[in-house]
Amino acid sequence: MSNKIKTVIGACAISVGLAMSGIGAAQADWPERPIKVIVPYSPGGSPDQLTRKFSAVLAENGFLSEPVNVVNVEGHFSVGATEAKNARPDGYTFLFLHAALMSAEVVNPDSGVSWRNYAPVAKTSNFGLTIVVNQSSPWKTLPELMAATVGDHDIKFGVNLGAINHLTYIDLMDAWPGSDFKLVQVGGGGKQYPQLKGGHIQAGIMTSQDILTFQDPELRVLGYSGPARLGALPEIPTFREAGVEAGITYDYWWFAPKDTPQEAIDGFAAALEKAIASDDMQTWLDAKGLTDDFLKGPELVADIEATWEKIVPIAEKAKSALKNK
Amino acid sequence: MDGFLASLIGLFAPQLFLLAVVGTVGGVFVGSIPGLSGTMLISLCLPITFYMEPVSAVVLLVAIYTGSITGGLISATLMRTPGTVSNVMTTLDAYPLARKGQAQRALSLGIAASFAGSIFGWLALAILAKPLSNVAIKVGSAELFALVVLALALISSVSSGSMLKGLIMGAVGIILALPGVDPTTGVTRLTMGFWQLNGGFHILPVLVGIFAVAPILGDILDLDSRAGEPQYRHSRKFLFSFADVKRFWNLILRSSTLGTIVGILPGVGGNVASVVAYTSARVLSRKPKEFGQGSEEGIVASESANNASVGGALIPLITLGIPGSVVDVLLIGALMMHDIAPGPMLFITNAPVAWTLVTTLLVSSVLMLLTMIYATGPISRLIGLPKQGILPVILVFCVVGVYATTNRMFDVWVMIAFGFAALLFERARFPMAPLVIGFVLAPIAEKSLRSGLMASDGDVVAFLTTPLSLVLLFASFALFVWPIVQAVRSWVGTSTAGR
Numbered sequence: 001m002s003n004k005i006k007t008v009i010g011a012c013a014i015s016v017g018l019a020m021s022g023i024g025a026a027q028a029d030w031p032e033r034p035i036k037v038i039v040p041y042s043p044g045g046s047p048d049q050l051t052r053k054f055s056a057v058l059a060e061n062g063f064l065s066e067p068v069n070v071v072n073v074e075g076h077f078s079v080g081a082t083e084a085k086n087a088r089p090d091g092y093t094f095l096f097l098h099a100a101l102m103s104a105e106v107v108n109p110d111s112g113v114s115w116r117n118y119a120p121v122a123k124t125s126n127f128g129l130t131i132v133v134n135q136s137s138p139w140k141t142l143p144e145l146m147a148a149t150v151g152d153h154d155i156k157f158g159v160n161l162g163a164i165n166h167l168t169y170i171d172l173m174d175a176w177p178g179s180d181f182k183l184v185q186v187g188g189g190g191k192q193y194p195q196l197k198g199g200h201i202q203a204g205i206m207t208s209q210d211i212l213t214f215q216d217p218e219l220r221v222l223g224y225s226g227p228a229r230l231g232a233l234p235e236i237p238t239f240r241e242a243g244v245e246a247g248i249t250y251d252y253w254w255f256a257p258k259d260t261p262q263e264a265i266d267g268f269a270a271a272l273e274k275a276i277a278s279d280d281m282q283t284w285l286d287a288k289g290l291t292d293d294f295l296k297g298p299e300l301v302a303d304i305e306a307t308w309e310k311i312v313p314i315a316e317k318a319k320s321a322l323k324n325k
Numbered sequence: 326m327d328g329f330l331a332s333l334i335g336l337f338a339p340q341l342f343l344l345a346v347v348g349t350v351g352g353v354f355v356g357s358i359p360g361l362s363g364t365m366l367i368s369l370c371l372p373i374t375f376y377m378e379p380v381s382a383v384v385l386l387v388a389i390y391t392g393s394i395t396g397g398l399i400s401a402t403l404m405r406t407p408g409t410v411s412n413v414m415t416t417l418d419a420y421p422l423a424r425k426g427q428a429q430r431a432l433s434l435g436i437a438a439s440f441a442g443s444i445f446g447w448l449a450l451a452i453l454a455k456p457l458s459n460v461a462i463k464v465g466s467a468e469l470f471a472l473v474v475l476a477l478a479l480i481s482s483v484s485s486g487s488m489l490k491g492l493i494m495g496a497v498g499i500i501l502a503l504p505g506v507d508p509t510t511g512v513t514r515l516t517m518g519f520w521q522l523n524g525g526f527h528i529l530p531v532l533v534g535i536f537a538v539a540p541i542l543g544d545i546l547d548l549d550s551r552a553g554e555p556q557y558r559h560s561r562k563f564l565f566s567f568a569d570v571k572r573f574w575n576l577i578l579r580s581s582t583l584g585t586i587v588g589i590l591p592g593v594g595g596n597v598a599s600v601v602a603y604t605s606a607r608v609l610s611r612k613p614k615e616f617g618q619g620s621e622e623g624i625v626a627s628e629s630a631n632n633a634s635v636g637g638a639l640i641p642l643i644t645l646g647i648p649g650s651v652v653d654v655l656l657i658g659a660l661m662m663h664d665i666a667p668g669p670m671l672f673i674t675n676a677p678v679a680w681t682l683v684t685t686l687l688v689s690s691v692l693m694l695l696t697m698i699y700a701t702g703p704i705s706r707l708i709g710l711p712k713q714g715i716l717p718v719i720l721v722f723c724v725v726g727v728y729a730t731t732n733r734m735f736d737v738w739v740m741i742a743f744g745f746a747a748l749l750f751e752r753a754r755f756p757m758a759p760l761v762i763g764f765v766l767a768p769i770a771e772k773s774l775r776s777g778l779m780a781s782d783g784d785v786v787a788f789l790t791t792p793l794s795l796v797l798l799f800a801s802f803a804l805f806v807w808p809i810v811q812a813v814r815s816w817v818g819t820s821t822a823g824r
Contacts, residue, residue: 042654043368043371043654043655043658044371044654044655044656044657044658044659044661045654045658048658049658049661049662052372052375052662053662056375070372071732072368072732073731073732073733074524074527074731075505075506075523075524075525075527076505076506076513076523076524076525078513078520078523078524079520079521079523079524079733082520082521082523083733107511107512108511108512108513110512110513110514110516111512111513111520111523112520112523156780160511161509161510161511162510162511162512163511182779182780182782183779184776184779184780185508185509185510185772185775185776185779186776190646190647190648193645193646193647194461194462194641194645194647195462197462197645198462198463198464198465199463200465200466200780201780212666213646213657213661213666213667213668214645214646214666214668214669215666215668215669215670215674216668216669216670217669217670218669287664322510322512
């Protein structure tokens with residue numbers, strides 16, 4: 001028999017085998033085909049990296065028998081979120097998002113988003129924000145910076161109005177009566193950094209991940225909004241340790257379209273729970289300045305409702321601040 | 326210097342060199358096909374790079390970036406459809422020149438200018454990265470606003486034919502940029518009830534619709550009359566001589582400088598670079614009338630600027646960790662997955678990766694030159710196939726390219742709608758270049774204006790007290806008004822002469 005014919009027969013045998021295995025899988029439970037996770041942000045960003053890490057850990061350890069494909073939908077996050085809401089609830093489309101979802105429901109009702117539009121699957125981790133000034137600035141601690149703004153409206157603070165860093169800013173202001181920065185629309189952490197370095201703003205707000213990204217010795221980080229110091233940034237005090245009674249963190253949630261089969265929700269949540277507990281994931285989260293925080297099922301629902309109660313009053317203040325812009 | 330040489334030698338290791346070749350050739354290929362773009366190929370390759378060594382990932386991605394920005398030149402010249410959004414301005418002159426029977430000349434000019442621009446950008450990256458990025462961060466909202474207004478003012482001078490039509494299209498471009506997220510308050514606006522528009526119009530479907538779908542539709546309508554199409558016989562002859570070097574060095578230097586500067590500014594890439602260089606070349610040219618009719622200067626300006634922007638855009642990336650363009654965001658993502666922080670400490674904590682970024686740009690620029698010289702033949706033969714065969718294929722690529730980048734069908738419909746609309750406008754002799762300028766620049770202008778006003782408590786005077794922005798705004802006013810004054814003058818002149 002010539003080699004060519006052997007190859008052809010071999011290829012046929014493999015294809016038949018593959019087809020059979022496909023039939024076998026079709027009778028099994030969820031998942032029986034690849035799962036799509038919509039990340040409503042551009043590729044390369046922090047939410048994108050996190051979902052792709054999960055996707056890799058889930059596949060490498062066999063926590064899920066089918067691959068998890070990350071699909072980025074750019075523009076405003078409400079676009080991807082609405083795509084997920086409208087997706088067929090077959091257990092193969094999920095959404096990955098944080099508290100921007102809640103903030104937008106209050107601040108930007110036209111965007112049409114609401115956390116009640118989804119079936120919660122799990123929360124896996126959370127992150128806090130840091131207050132940053134230049135090394136050359138006169139403020140060595142957070143209270144010093146806050147005190148300097150009382151009666152002086154000229155200290156410029158970079159913010160992304162209506163977004164989560166604005167919420168943290170309001171939380172901080174509430175803790176220090178009389179403080180009054182001059183807010184300048186800058187955007188998220190990546191955009192704050194050059195503005196800060198160029199002296200266009202005197203204080204900025206970034207995620208712990210941003211701090212770890214830039215690793216710039218010329219920056220001075222005055223405080224972190226989380227409840228405890230981060231392993232990756234042990235020298236940075238929490239807001240409370242620094243002497244300001246404030247601090248909120250934001251959870252990363254996984255949602256499914258409403259009416260997704262419970263089997264798929266439970267299956268995915270269980271796989272995520274295994275992934276977050278793995279050494280690989282733990283090391284990675286630590287290095288990125290993220291904190292693992294897993295919840296699923298009824299506890300998750302209660303937790304999300306509690307978060308909503310906490311976010312609404314702050315977001316209302318953000319909304320009234322926007323009216324003047 | 327040791328790091329540079331070590332990295333350069335390292336690049337010639339078989340595996341890395343192969344990646345550089347594959348990346349550059351792949352980049353040229355996707356770049357040359359209308360609809361497919363380097364950004365798309367890079368985002369498709371991103372998940373693969375997570376399984377590579379960091380250095381390999383950087384080599385592959387930078388090589389694609391370099392190749393893709395040049396490949397678009399071929400279809401721009403031969404088909405009047407720019408391969409990528411960075412080649413839009415090239416089309417305006419390369420295609421008319423090709424129709425005059427000088428396709429080979431147009432391509433040679435484009436390739437030479439691309440290479441020169443690429444090397445210029447590389448030099449800036451390799452030598453001046455640190456000081457340039459220090460200057461870049463000093464550019465505040467007021468200066469950025471004035472800079473963008475200057476470019477917007479050039480709409481009036483870039484419109485060939487009717488000035489009024491040019492201004493109308495510029496305004497249309499600005500209006501199209503308004504729906505979506507309000508850049509200051511983050512609130513969605515002007516979405517006309519479409520939640521799909523919450524993020525505004527994505528640049529890719531809009532530009533692919535206007536510059537790829539519309540010409541394809543037009544070609545389909547004109548299938549029976551084959552007159553005036555560029556007759557292209559490929560030859561290896563590279564029509565760029567020493568005399569050209571002498572003639573264009575000044576223009577190349579100017580355009581590459583502009584391209585590099587635009588590249589350094591965060592978030593704006595090759596498309597804005599070529600728009601700015603092209604318009605300034607026209608303003609400063611001795612033969613501005615030739616622009617749009619097959620001006621060699623137009624091709625050189627556009628292609629050297631868009632290639633120079635690649636090196637420029639990498640400057641804030643390696644010195645500050647800030648993306649200078651959309652592709653850079655993807656590059657940062659690739660590095661972050663490997664726990665490499667692109668920032669001021671990059672050369673200290675991850676020197677091999679930092680140097681690889683620099684050396685890959687150089688090596689892939691040379692590879693790009695070779696690829697372009699040898700690939701132009703095969704690619705042009707593909708383009709030379711009967712149109713009824715090739716047009717549907719390209720249309721499919723447009724659909725695939727847009728969907729693969731944005732991941733939603735809505736954008737495919739946007740692309741098709743813009744294709745039909747642009748066809749109508751073109752047939753009515755409305756120029757498309759001003760629309761692109763308005764669409765691309767208006768968001769930057771709005772954002773910097775409003776941020777600047779917040780910083781000055783709403784005081785407009787702040788924009789006039791910064792010396793740089795005062796000069797730029799004054800120049801913009803003069804540039805905007807001058808062509809209009811000229812037009813009115815000649816109109817008055819002819820009407821009085823007729824009496």
